[in-house]
Amino acid sequence: MAQADGIKGERVNLRLSAVAKRRIERAAALEGRPLSSFIVASVLEQAERTIAAHDAMELSRRDAERFLDAVLDPPRANRRLRAALDEHGQRVLSR
Template sequence: MINHGAFSVLSSEPKQSTRIGARLPPDVLRTLHCAADLTGATLSQFLVQAALKEAQVVIEHEQRLRLSPRDTERLLDLLEHPPLPNSALAAAQSRYETLKRNADSASDWPA
């Protein structure tokens, strides 16, 4: 598994360099060779750099949370002034505190 922050992809991680292949139409191959030549890179170097750059853009895009100015203000307001717990949350908190109290008292028993 490759983990990129909150974004994970199932994959086997190679221990060494790996060869990958792709079938390309002749016109696409000519275009890629031309671009590689213009940058002074081999076709392989050019393809790896271009793919890596695009992969980083995709990962960054998927990991970023974007909020509108209105949503940002709402989030900040909720963080500064959280609402009171609703009945379901209050009941869950009460159950948790009861379970915790019972677990703590059970561990106080002499052996």
């Protein structure tokens, strides 16, 4: 997880209700942390969960087996696939 503490840099401003602010202040106090440190750590933790949820792909057992079968024993390229690969070679310059 990214560091919540450290060098100060960018600034983010936000508005929230008085009730929300008091709740966040209470939670920070319960952990004995400064408000800004608590907010940054909490937001980074949620950001990591969100990124992980979007970066990872879960397959059902059936789909995982089908994927593995395709990797281990790929189907032969048909005419349409070969034509698509030829077109890709003409359109895209590889470096």
